[in-house]
Amino acid sequence: MWNLIVRHLNDLVAVALFVIGFADLLFQKNMIKKVIGLNVMDSSIYLLLASQGYITGRKAPIITDGVMSAEYYINPIPSGLVLTGIVVSVSVTALLLSMTIRMYKKYHSLDLDYCLMMARGEG
Amino acid sequence: MKAEREKNDPKTIISGKISGKLKAVYRVSAVVLAVLLFFMLATVMIGMPDIGNKNNPDNNEVAKRYIENGLEETGAVNIVSGMILDYRAFDTFGESCVLFAATICVMIMLRIDGQTKEDDEEAKKVTFGIRESAFSLIDSRNYEPENDSILKKSALLVVPLILVFGIYVVLNGHISPGGGFSGGAILGAGLILFLSAFGFSATEKFMNAKTVKITTLVSLLIYCLAKSYSFFTGANHIESVIPLGTPGAILSSGLILVLNICVGLVVACTMYSFYALVRRGRI
Numbered sequence: 001m002w003n004l005i006v007r008h009l010n011d012l013v014a015v016a017l018f019v020i021g022f023a024d025l026l027f028q029k030n031m032i033k034k035v036i037g038l039n040v041m042d043s044s045i046y047l048l049l050a051s052q053g054y055i056t057g058r059k060a061p062i063i064t065d066g067v068m069s070a071e072y073y074i075n076p077i078p079s080g081l082v083l084t085g086i087v088v089s090v091s092v093t094a095l096l097l098s099m100t101i102r103m104y105k106k107y108h109s110l111d112l113d114y115c116l117m118m119a120r121g122e123g
Numbered sequence: 124m125k126a127e128r129e130k131n132d133p134k135t136i137i138s139g140k141i142s143g144k145l146k147a148v149y150r151v152s153a154v155v156l157a158v159l160l161f162f163m164l165a166t167v168m169i170g171m172p173d174i175g176n177k178n179n180p181d182n183n184e185v186a187k188r189y190i191e192n193g194l195e196e197t198g199a200v201n202i203v204s205g206m207i208l209d210y211r212a213f214d215t216f217g218e219s220c221v222l223f224a225a226t227i228c229v230m231i232m233l234r235i236d237g238q239t240k241e242d243d244e245e246a247k248k249v250t251f252g253i254r255e256s257a258f259s260l261i262d263s264r265n266y267e268p269e270n271d272s273i274l275k276k277s278a279l280l281v282v283p284l285i286l287v288f289g290i291y292v293v294l295n296g297h298i299s300p301g302g303g304f305s306g307g308a309i310l311g312a313g314l315i316l317f318l319s320a321f322g323f324s325a326t327e328k329f330m331n332a333k334t335v336k337i338t339t340l341v342s343l344l345i346y347c348l349a350k351s352y353s354f355f356t357g358a359n360h361i362e363s364v365i366p367l368g369t370p371g372a373i374l375s376s377g378l379i380l381v382l383n384i385c386v387g388l389v390v391a392c393t394m395y396s397f398y399a400l401v402r403r404g405r406i
Contacts, residue, residue, distance in 0.1 A: 004169055008168055008173070009174075010174050011168035011169075011171060011174065012165055012168060015161060015164040015165050015168055016161065018160075018164065019157050019161040019164070022157060023153065023154075023157040026153040027150070027153060052181055053181070054174060054175050055175055055176070055177045055179075056177075057175075058177075060300070061190060061201075061202035061203055062200060062201045062202065062203075063194055063200045063202065068190065068191055068194060069190075069191070070187040070190045070191055071177075073202065075182050075186040076186060076189055076190065076202045076203045076206055077181070077186055077189070077206070078181070079203045080203055080207045080211065080214075083203075083207060083218075083304060084214065084218055086304070087218040087221060087304065088218075088221060090222070090225075091221050091225035092225075094225050094229050094397050095225055095228055095229065097401065098232045098233050098400070099232065101232075101233060101401065102232055
């Protein structure tokens with residue numbers, strides 16, 4: 001069991017971060033804290049992808065000393081996928097935060113429950 | 124203040140008793156759900172291939188091909204750069220467009236046209252919600268730190284270094300770690316530091332809505348024209364007329380340098396405009 005956990009440590013930490021972010025989304029009422037939770041979830045995905053691409057004892061995929069053998073470098077594809085993830089997460093965060101600003105301007109509160117109640121009362 | 128409002132709201136008074144129980148049920152079920160999710164995902168992860176094993180199924184012939192033929196075909200020493208800006212250039216174009224779309228959406232939501240008297244009155248009421256506070260940050264959108272000499276002096280020292288480093292990272296994207304996205308983020312951070320030290324009156328001279336729009340659009344257009352010609356030629360990838368050059372030289376690897384610069388400009392403008400829009404509703 002212990003051996004299994006050590007071999008999958010990165011994966012398990014990624015899962016733990018994901019669940020922490022998810023619980024944050026469930027428990028927090030404050031919109032900014034919810035956005036922080038979403039970002040923690042994003043980071044867990046980067047950790048998962050980056051550790052899937054890693055190969056023990058190999059170098060980063062930048063050609064050094066003219067060695068062009070695939071036996072010498074780690075897998076470059078997950079690195080590219082992490083880049084895509086970061087860009088999307090930045091965009092989503094900016095969008096959510098600007099929506100939060102709009103919400104605050106209308107209801108003078110960051111509490112999502114309170115704002116939803118006010119919105120229902122208006123409608 | 125919020126509690127007062129909630130107390131006076133009749134809806135809260137009526138639903139107070141029900142929502143108390145509902146909240147407890149919600150909390151317990153949320154904990155159960157989170158724990159369940161952890162064990163579910165952890166079980167799946169234990170069944171995945173070991174980390175760092177070279178025989179994992181994701182280390183297949185695609186990665187091998189990128190590493191072994193990447194230098195010849197793209198001319199980029201940094202294999203990840205060659206991958207995302209040559210083999211998978213459309214993907215990166217999509218990413219740049221996502222950033223552009225995010226800027227536009229944030230602009231739609233936060234942009235404030237003109238600074239009329241009503242706007243200022245509105246800002247007085249709304250800004251940070253501190254209405255009758257003695258030192259309220261009235262109209263923080265136009266608040267500029269005039270006499271912060273520590274910030275100004277350190278920004279004078281640091282900002283040129285940050286900008287030069289950002290340009291270095293963008294221009295060396297194909298021969299060392301880095302590239303358009305990371306370099307653009309560094310450039311944007313330098314611009315934001317400059318803005319917080321010297322205020323909008325200083326940055327408006329070179330970064331206004333017009334510059335941001337033109338830079339972003341021209342960069343995206345150059346990227347689009349440089350890479351999407353193969354759509355119009357029936358997805359036939361024509362041999363590039365641009366020489367690949369010596370690997371490792373700064374002017375090498377065909378179009379990757381140009382595309383890196385385009386992406387870097389888009390990212391820098393996006394970061395700067397996010398900050399400016401959030402701070403005062405105008406780039």
